[in-house]
Amino acid sequence: MDVLYFAWVRERIGIPREAVETQAGTxxxxxxxxxxxxxxxxxxxxxxxxxxxxxxxQLTDFDAPLSGAREVAFFPPMTGG
Amino acid sequence: xxIVVQDAPxxxxxxxxxxxxxxxxxxAVVTFxxxxxxxxxxxxxxxxxxxxxxxxSALTDIAAEAMKRWSLEDALVIHRHGRLExxxxxxxVATAARHRKDAFEAAEYLMDYLKSRAPxxxxxxxxxxxxxxxxxxxxEDALTRW
Numbered sequence: 001m002d003v004l005y006f007a008w009v010r011e012r013i014g015i016p017r018e019a020v021e022t023q024a025g026t027x028x029x030x031x032x033x034x035x036x037x038x039x040x041x042x043x044x045x046x047x048x049x050x051x052x053x054x055x056x057x058q059l060t061d062f063d064a065p066l067s068g069a070r071e072v073a074f075f076p077p078m079t080g081g
Numbered sequence: 082x083x084i085v086v087q088d089a090p091x092x093x094x095x096x097x098x099x100x101x102x103x104x105x106x107x108x109a110v111v112t113f114x115x116x117x118x119x120x121x122x123x124x125x126x127x128x129x130x131x132x133x134x135x136x137x138s139a140l141t142d143i144a145a146e147a148m149k150r151w152s153l154e155d156a157l158v159i160h161r162h163g164r165l166e167x168x169x170x171x172x173x174v175a176t177a178a179r180h181r182k183d184a185f186e187a188a189e190y191l192m193d194y195l196k197s198r199a200p201x202x203x204x205x206x207x208x209x210x211x212x213x214x215x216x217x218x219x220x221e222d223a224l225t226r227w
Binding site: 004006007008054057058059073075076077078079080081 | 115130132134135138139160171172192195196197198199200201202203204213214215216221
């Protein structure tokens with residue numbers, strides 16, 4: 001699936017998007033896998049209360065299932081308006 | 082209902098006039114415009130990042146909900162992204178309803194939701210560097226009144 005990063009999450013990880021091969025069942029499982037990859041991921045995902053997640057462009061929670069998901073995005077709380 | 086996400090400036094006067102023009106069912110049109118304001122230390126620019134695709138669908142969902150809740154005749158949301166200078170217009174909303182109370186409330190609802198539920202992220206550039214704008218608790222709390 002495609003994993004996207006925005007704002008300071010993108011800056012901390014260093015890339016805007018990547019293709020990830022994963023069997024993760026939930027968003028949190030995917031976060032655990034990413035944390036294990038490299039230090040920059042562990043730093044970006046250190047405090048998930050500071051993060052929001054969208055699965056297939058719909059806001060959701062970290063315990064949301066990933067079955068069939070094509071796109072997961074991680075970002076800080078939004079600041080539109 | 083119209084949703085526009087663009088980096089180019091928009092003509093607020095022309096948009097507001099076109100939105101209000103020819104209304105007969107609606108006795109009330111409310112518009113709100115957000116402008117880049119200066120900060121302590123002097124703002125050099127405001128940079129707005131967004132999530133193409135999700136931005137449009139989130140704004141459409143938010144506006145559709147406002148249309149339904151307040152029985153609006155029409156709603157307009159324009160939101161810019163990219164690099165903006167102090168004094169530039171960031172976004173506008175417009176609502177058309179039979180009565181002003183509904184038009185005002187729906188406009189406030191649109192503003193409250195697009196502040197914290199539409200995927201935009203602001204970064205302030207000053208002489209000291211650039212910093213992401215932190216989301217404010219009051220913006221999240223504002224959603225509970227709806």
